[in-house]
Amino acid sequence: xxxxxxxxxxxxxxxxxxxxDISQQELRQLAETIKELKERVASLEEKLKKYEESGAKGAGxxxxxxxEKTLSSLKEALGSIKIxxxxxxxxxxxxxxxxxxxxxGDVQDGAWSFDFEVESKxxxxxxxxxxMEGGQGEGVEDEVPTLSGFNDDxxxxxSAHVEVTKAWWEQEWEGKWGSFVFTLGKVDISDYFxxxxxxxxxxxxFLSSGFVHNLAVEWPDDNGxxxxxxxxxxxxxxxxxxxxxxxxxxxxxxxxGFGIVEVGLHTKLFGLDGNYRVYAWVNCKDxxxxxxxxxxxxxxxxxxxVDDDKTNWGVGFSFDxxxxxxxxxxxxxxxxxxxxxxxxxxxxxxxVDTLPINGALSFGFSVSGACWGRAGDELGVAxxxxxxxxxxxxxxxxxxxxxYYDYFRKPDRVDIANEYHLEAYYRISFFDGxxxxxxxxxxxxxxxxxxxxxxxxxxxxxxxVNF
Numbered sequence: 517x518x519x520x521x522x523x524x525x526x527x528x529x530x531x532x533x534x535x536x537d538i539s540q541q542e543l544r545q546l547a548e549t550i551k552e553l554k555e556r557v558a559s560l561e562e563k564l565k566k567y568e569e570s571g572a573k574g575a576g577x578x579x580x581x582x583x584e585k586t587l588s589s590l591k592e593a594l595g596s597i598k599i600x601x602x603x604x605x606x607x608x609x610x611x612x613x614x615x616x617x618x619x620x621g622d623v624q625d626g627a628w629s630f631d632f633e634v635e636s637k638x639x640x641x642x643x644x645x646x647x648m649e650g651g652q653g654e655g656v657e658d659e660v661p662t663l664s665g666f667n668d669d670x671x672x673x674x675s676a677h678v679e680v681t682k683a684w685w686e687q688e689w690e691g692k693w694g695s696f697v698f699t700l701g702k703v704d705i706s707d708y709f710x711x712x713x714x715x716x717x718x719x720x721x722f723l724s725s726g727f728v729h730n731l732a733v734e735w736p737d738d739n740g741x742x743x744x745x746x747x748x749x750x751x752x753x754x755x756x757x758x759x760x761x762x763x764x765x766x767x768x769x770x771x772x773g774f775g776i777v778e779v780g781l782h783t784k785l786f787g788l789d790g791n792y793r794v795y796a797w798v799n800c801k802d803x804x805x806x807x808x809x810x811x812x813x814x815x816x817x818x819x820x821x822v823d824d825d826k827t828n829w830g831v832g833f834s835f836d837x838x839x840x841x842x843x844x845x846x847x848x849x850x851x852x853x854x855x856x857x858x859x860x861x862x863x864x865x866x867x868v869d870t871l872p873i874n875g876a877l878s879f880g881f882s883v884s885g886a887c888w889g890r891a892g893d894e895l896g897v898a899x900x901x902x903x904x905x906x907x908x909x910x911x912x913x914x915x916x917x918x919x920y921y922d923y924f925r926k927p928d929r930v931d932i933a934n935e936y937h938l939e940a941y942y943r944i945s946f947f948d949g950x951x952x953x954x955x956x957x958x959x960x961x962x963x964x965x966x967x968x969x970x971x972x973x974x975x976x977x978x979x980x981v982n983f
Contacts, residue, residue, distance in 0.1 A: 596637035601983040603630045604669050604719050608656050608956075608976030616969050617659055617923055627653030627670035641688040650678035656974060661923060661964045663871065663902045664726030664937040666974050668718035681739050694749035703742040705760040706735050709778050709795055713836040714846035714882045715898060719980055721882070723956055724939050726900045730832045732850035732876035734799045734858065736774045738764030754780045762801035772801040790837035799828040803856035806872045806908060813911035819864055826856040830875075842884035846898075851875035854905050868912075868920045871932065871965045872905035878937075885945075892945030899938050904965045906932040924966060933967035935960065941978075952980040 609624035629651030636644045651671035660666065671677065684701025699708070706729050715727040722728065729735065736742075742760030755778070762772040778795035803826040811817035832850025839845055852873055859868035878900030885893025909932040912921055921927040943954040958974040 598635040599633065601630065601632045602719065603979075603981040604628065604651075605979045606655060606667050606669060606723065606976060608666060608974050610656055610660055611973040611975070612970050613660055613972050614970075616963065616966075616972065623656055623659045625653065625656045625659070627651065627655040627667060629669055629671050638685075641690075643686045643688075645682065645684055645686065646680060647682040648678060649681045650676065652676040660960075660972055660974070662937070662960050662972075663873070663904075663935045663965060664724050664731060664900060664960065666958055666960075667723050667976075668725040668728045669723065669978075694747060697746045697748075698743070699745075700743045701741075702739055703744070703760060704739045705742050705744065705758050705774065705776065706733075708744045708746070708756060709758055709776050709793075709797075710832065710834050710848070711791075711793065712834045712846050712848060713791060714844045714896070715836075715848065715878070715880065719978075720943065720952070720954075721894075721896060722880075722898055722939050722941065723976075723978065724898075724900075724937060724958060726876070726902070726937050727878055727880070727898045727939060730834065730848055730850050730876060730878075731900070731902050732830055732852045732873060733797055733832055734774075734828050734830070734852065736760045736762050736764045736799075737801075740764035740766055741769050742774075752782050756780070762799050774799050774801075785837060788838035788840075791835065793834045794831070795833070796831045797829065801828075801858070802826070802860070803828050804859045804861070804866070804868065806855050806857055806905065809857070809866070809868075809911045810908060812866070812917060813914050819861060819866060819917070822861050822866065824859075824861050828853050828856050828858075842886050843881060845879070845881045847879045849875065849877040857908075866918050868918050871912075872908055874903040874905060876900065876902045890945070892949055894943045894945075895941070896943075897938075897940045900936070902935045902937075902965070904932055904934055906934075906967075908932060921964075921966070924969070929968065931967035932965050933962045935962045935965050937961075950982050952978075952982075954978040954980070 605626065605628040607624070607626040610622045613623070614621040629649060632648040634646045638644055652673060652675060653670055654672050654674065655667040655670040657666060657670060657672070680702070682702055682704060684699050684703050686697065686699040689696045710730050710733060715722050716729075718725075718728050725731070740761040740763075742758065744756060744758040746754055746756040748754040758776045758778075760774045761769045762774040774797070776795055776797040778793055780791065780793040782789070782791050784790065802824055805823040805826050808817055808822040812819055812822060830850055830852030832848070834846075834848045836844055836846045852875065854872045854874040857868055857872045858870055859866060878898055880896065880898030882894055882896040885891060885895070909930060912918065912932065913928050913930050921930050924930060938959045939956065941954050941956040943952055945952050954977060956976045956978060960972050960974075963969050963972050
């Protein structure tokens with residue numbers, strides 16, 4: 517009974533007080549700049565007050581010139597810089613996880629993060645951008661390993677941290693044949709590909725990673741050096757090319773690349789907006805040969821003979837379509853090379869990062885609260901499946917070779933099967949979207965591709981504060 521009460525508390529009160537010791541030089545400089553702007557605004561207000569008081573007598577040319585000088589100084593201080601920030605907090609609790617994890621059972625965990633964005637217009641068509649992110653918490657991800665995940669926003673660290681996760685320059689050109697947009701720097705390449713109007717943002721839409729992006733794409737391990745080029749000949753069609761370092765570690769950046777090409781179409785179906793995207797990608801980071809792993813499990817091949825320099829590739833699509841004034845549907849899916857898997861050979865053992873994935877499919881809908889008089893609210897429901905190579909189960913059962921399933925009580929009995937995921941949320945908006953609460957419910961069948969694992973339920977709430 518106590519466990520259920522804790523879960524209910526998480527649903528309605530998703531956050532607790534937190535503190536993080538952040539003493540970054542950039543933040544101090546920002547505070548000093550804000551203080552300077554406040555002083556200049558106060559000066560401007562004082563001069564405007566004097567101008568109003570002398571209105572009956574008429575203001576002198578000197579007063580007007582002085583005010584114009586102050587205004588010019590203020591504009592110079594502000595420049596073309598745009599600053600925004602937000603905070604996300606998520607509390608979640610599991611139900612029916614007791615038999616799946618060694619000594620863990622059901623858990624109630626939280627995570628928080630913040631985004632601090634700075635954007636500046638450099639010259640015509642040119643933009644500079646920086647995103648500073650921080651936060652704390654792994655959520656329930658470490659106690660309930662899955663292929664699809666429960667909280668894509670969780671920082672994944674036990675202690676608070678701050679880092680610059682994106683920093684790039686972007687240039688846009690308008691020409692006779694259409695527009696070009698080029699982006700270069702430290703990028704998240706998934707920002708520009710596999711987009712979706714219904715399922716793409718873990719801070720306002722679905723929380724699960726399986727509904728934020730296509731799980732049948734092996735995206736780069738982290739944000740690193742990258743670039744994208746988009747050509748749009750008109751309002752309906754575009755073609756995008758993207759490249760990024762696959763492992764995101766800034767070492768030998770051209771050795772292990774991730775490349776992707778996407779074609780997108782914006783159209784109207786019966787007068788309702790829709791977006792249709794198809795793409796192909798390749799990840800040149802070293803991968804293990806799955807057939808070799810199976811041979812190792814059957815004693816036909818030594819660990820040292822496993823090929824570990826294979827390349828992964830795949831194709832995918834992402835569709836979203838309005839079907840009524842306040843309702844949108846989405847469909848996303850793809851396949852990847854199931855003959856390879858991310859991992860490495862380490863002496864007499866093998867480290868495997870995930871299961872060999874054949875493909876993934878997800879679909880769902882969102883409905884605006886305008887239907888019942890709350891235009892800022894939103895209801896969303898999605899279902900997804902990850903298709904895995906179930907013939908690889910003999911290898912994953914062999915704990916002498918890999919500890920990938922070490923968290924399971926009886927890894928020698930592991931049967932691999934497709935993972936299924938359901939998520940439903942209702943976002944409640946206050947103060948024109950500046951404060952939002954989102955109760956969230958998720959169910960995962962065959963978590964982490966284990967056929968004989970218990971179905972896990974997760975209840976939680978997300979709080980979003982937008983500055």
